Amino acid sequence: MNPQTARRGDPRERATETVAVVILMVLVLFLIIQAIGSPIANVGGLGGSATYSILVFMPVLLICTLAVLGARDSSS
Amino acid sequence: LSLNALSPVVAELGFAIFGTAVFYAGARRFGVWRTTVFFLGSILWTGPLENFAVLRGAYTYYGYVGRLLPNYPGYLMWLGLLPFWIVLGWFVFAMSGFLIFHDVLLTKKRALIQACASALFAVNIDLMMDPVASSNSLWIWLTGSFRIYGVPLFNFIGWFLLIFLYDLIAQHTIFHNKPMIGLSTLERWLFGKQSARQDEEGGEEAYGSIDGKRLIFRIIALETVVIVFLTVLTTFIDYIAATAI
Numbered sequence: 001m002n003p004q005t006a007r008r009g010d011p012r013e014r015a016t017e018t019v020a021v022v023i024l025m026v027l028v029l030f031l032i033i034q035a036i037g038s039p040i041a042n043v044g045g046l047g048g049s050a051t052y053s054i055l056v057f058m059p060v061l062l063i064c065t066l067a068v069l070g071a072r073d074s075s076s
Numbered sequence: 077l078s079l080n081a082l083s084p085v086v087a088e089l090g091f092a093i094f095g096t097a098v099f100y101a102g103a104r105r106f107g108v109w110r111t112t113v114f115f116l117g118s119i120l121w122t123g124p125l126e127n128f129a130v131l132r133g134a135y136t137y138y139g140y141v142g143r144l145l146p147n148y149p150g151y152l153m154w155l156g157l158l159p160f161w162i163v164l165g166w167f168v169f170a171m172s173g174f175l176i177f178h179d180v181l182l183t184k185k186r187a188l189i190q191a192c193a194s195a196l197f198a199v200n201i202d203l204m205m206d207p208v209a210s211s212n213s214l215w216i217w218l219t220g221s222f223r224i225y226g227v228p229l230f231n232f233i234g235w236f237l238l239i240f241l242y243d244l245i246a247q248h249t250i251f252h253n254k255p256m257i258g259l260s261t262l263e264r265w266l267f268g269k270q271s272a273r274q275d276e277e278g279g280e281e282a283y284g285s286i287d288g289k290r291l292i293f294r295i296i297a298l299e300t301v302v303i304v305f306l307t308v309l310t311t312f313i314d315y316i317a318a319t320a321i
Binding site: 022063 | 098101168181197225
């Protein structure tokens with residue numbers, strides 16, 4: 001069997017790929033909430049402050065990026 | 077019909093899609109049965125607590141009554157006084173945090189540290205989400221002092237406690253069969269000699285059977301503690317705010 005095919009068939013490997021996709025989707029959800037929610041609420045960014053938006057958004061972005069990279073590493 | 081009136085529809089559809097995606101990820105990693113128990117447990121964990129908070133008058137989910145259609149309560153599916161997508165949201169954050177910190181980022185750390193990281197991550201997400209959602213009237217804060225962009229301080233403490241404790245319950249009951257500090261004596265009294273045994277060495281893959289009675293007991297016991305704690309805490313915070321002014 002092709003080693004690549006065998007690796008893809010490994011449940012653990014497929015699961016970590018799925019985790020990475022879900023993490024990305026959760027991140028996208030909150031990007032959408034930020035993008036759509038703020039103009040509707042007419043608050044000009046999360047809670048009305050660009051500094052606040054950056055402060056609360058960066059840790060989530062960082063953790064999601066690390067998680068996606070970590071999931072990719074563990075599946076390769 | 078304004079764009080704003082569609083916000084609840086977007087929220088319900090969005091969390092239905094995300095709930096399904098996260099359930100799928102959990103099922104792939106931990107199996108359908110264990111993920112189903114995690115999901116049902118999260119309903120039992122957050123449903124009564126959220127309903128209690130609404131009954132106490134902390135907030136309301138009726139900001140969109142009659143906005144989309146006459147007499148339409150704003151959301152399609154409800155669990156008491158709480159839209160069902162809120163429960164789905166708790167499941168999404170709890171399971172995502174569990175997957176991220178137990179399975180990817182902090183695999184070698186203690187369960188307490190993993191739960192703490194997951195809870196802080198959830199609080200961080202709520203710091204983003206709550207000001208936007210509440211200013212859109214998806215829920216409306218009615219009480220609470222020391223507000224951060226319109227969101228009371230006790231809300232963030234509640235978020236931390238809910239995700240932290242549920243993460244620990246899941247780790248000790250759904251994914252492993254371990255005793256929980258503070259509950260062992262009571263459990264021995266309730267369930268007799270049959271106590272939660274320490275898992276044998278076997279890694280994360282060595283899942284045992286789930287003790288349903290113990291899971292329900294742990295959820296209800298800790299939920300009661302959280303409800304009492306938050307009730308006392310909000311009263312205390314309000315008192316401090318009133319005397320400080």
